[in-house]
Amino acid sequence: MSLLQWKKDYAVGVDAVDHEHREMIELINGLYDNLMKADVEVSVAEFLGEVYAKIVAHFALEERIMRERGYDQFAEHKADHERLLDDIREIMDDYEIRGAFEEEALAERLTSWFGDHFKTMDSRLHKHLG
Template sequence: MTERPADPPLLVWKDQFATGMPGVDHEHRQLIELINSLYSKIGARCSGDLTREFLGEIYARISAHFALEEKVMREARYDEYAAHKADHEALLDRLRDIMDEAAEDESYCCCEDLGADLEQWFSIHFRTHDPRLHARLGDH
């Protein structure tokens, strides 16, 4: 199986993703790089199965990132924990919906809307919830 370079990548880092905190931005950049590298393996062979495999891997990585933030918030009894966690859940729900659609349709291809959805979610979450959290609780 040949791997095709991510061309174009699913996500491109944008200034509006930046929280201004180097450690946090580094972690978010790594998340985007991982998503692009998994996406590049799909290449032109998009299918329901490949979509589910791809989404399953990014779901695991994204939920691990969220779990870490949520642990920090719980330990600090962070005042906006519920709203922040709800925004995390909204993205995970969206990813699960896509996996469900892919399970029902072998010709399903995830990626047309997924890039736009992720970009929109990152643009808002990385500019609102995450900077507030890390400004209060530090650069985790």
């Protein structure tokens, strides 16, 4: 079972962006598959660290474009990115402190965040900048 599922309503209507988002979801699912495979040695901490890194890379790309193009809602958009990163760091800290990792909690968090953010912030961004 994949950790995350692409949903039709994730689409922002710009092919390159949808492709980039799909790719991020696939990368996260690939990392999760590795974590679940008994014959591959991946720790939960490594898995979470890599998921975090993939998302950071995507956000960095968007933020660079927004900065370069003088996007009017840069601050709000970046703040929303930060919110998700904070949530993931919280899950990572939790794992370190309690040794517990709830994959459902991570999946739920990412699914609802992607749903909201792609539909609102990212779709506005890409409509504005073309």
